[in-house]
Amino acid sequence: MKLTKNRKAVLAKVEPGKVHKVDEAAALLKEITFTKFDASVDIDVRLGVDPRKANQMVRGVVTLPHGTGKTVRVLVLCTPDKEAEAQAAGADFVGLEEYVEKIKGGWTDVDVIICTPNVMAKVGALGRILGPRGLMPNPKTGTVTMEVGKAVEEVKAGKIDFKVDKFGIVHTSIGKVSFDAKQIEENAKEFLHTILKLKPAAAKGTYVKSIYLSTTMSPGLQIDPKSVD
Structure with a gap:
């Protein structure tokens, strides 16, 4: 060589x-x-x-x-009452049903997924796709929370x-x-x-x-x- x-x-x-x-x-x-x-x-x-x-x-x-130093793409899966908070904090994608369907179809073009506890049942069904990619939201890492705005800001800041x-x-x-x-x-x-x-x-x-x-x-x-x- x-x-x-x-x-x-x-x-x-x-x-x-x-x-x-x-x-x-x-x-x-x-x-x-x-x-x-x-x-x-x-x-x-x-x-x-x-x-x-x-x-x-x-x-x-x-x-x-x-x-x-990386641009972190964040998806927030939540009910409509939390969407404005997530968007204001700088989330790249916000929604629920349409993104659940997209992920079922194989879409995982994000770096972090944050969700609210009340949609965890729907997100849990995506475990086979999200788990191996390290994208499954988890309360221990602060990615399952009602404070979606704060969670988005922390991830964007380098958490x-x-x-x-x-x-x-x-x-x-x-x-x-x-x-x-x-x-x-x-x-x-x-x-x-x-x-x-x-x-x-x-x-x-x-x-x-x-x-x-x-x-x-x-x-x-x-x-x-x-x-x-």
């Missing part, structure tokens, strides 16, 4: 096996990303938990101080929900490479502090085993968990 000029530049700056502080990694990421598009900044945290056990499940929500996968890894995007290094650092720290607070009592041994920060096309940079404070 022939190394491109950009790839050589990346390899010259990335020291194999080096563990970075969060602020160092945030700055270095910007130097080693050469994509023509605004790449996502991703974080991967490997946890010392067994996600198959309910008492070791790690799941939560976090509002990133600088948002995700994300996450959960550990079957391999014990939490993976999410925390910004864009166009963010400045300080914004990437602050978003990463906010996310990591949230994970630390969610340590299950049943988890034994080392809780945070490794942390990597990367962009869509860059190598991963290992983070020192002690630099998260």
